[in-house]
Amino acid sequence: MRLIGVVALVSTALLLTSGCTVEVGGSVGLTKDAQGRLLAVVVVCHGYIDGLTMYRDDTENSDAHSNDRGRWMNESPIKRDTTLDLVGPGLGWKTVVPLAVLTPGQEVRIYGWTNKSRWSADGPAFQVSDLARLDSEHILSALSDPNELVPRAEFRALACG
Secondary structure, eight states, rough: OOEEEEEHHEEEEEEEETOOEEEEEEEEEEEEOOTTTTEEEEESSSOOOOEEEEEETTTSSSOGGGGGEEEEEEEEESSOOOOEEESSOOOEEEEEEEEOOOTOOOEEEEEOOTSSSSSEEEOOOOOHHHHEEEEEEEEOOSSSSSEEEGGGGGGGHHHOO
16 A cells, blocks of 8 residues: 555656656747847747747846846747847837847847747857857857857758757
């Protein structure tokens, strides 16, 4: 009888914790257009993304959204690759928190998310100095060594490979 109780307890614990992980279904990278505007490039390999958040990684602050440096939502789930102008979002996008001035020397991250925490898209950790190196042919991503730029033509294959 004791064994049944232990099995039931372990089974319950597994069921309660198995849904806590958000599955990574894509990748977010940063680039600039020909006019020098900062863009987020979203590659969706599986699932969908509802929005993007850029935030300062500050574990001392308990209010997660107070660290947001920008937050954008789309009217519909993003199920295919897309590019978002982080200053002037296009059709279907809504700016929830406008892109803030980024402080030199401070690490910032960007990622994609869903409203129901079903899927996510990993993005890079970066500093302002990393953005100065961007051009329209390269993407800063979390797919390669830190702060290494990936050729734009290879980004999707690396993200979903």
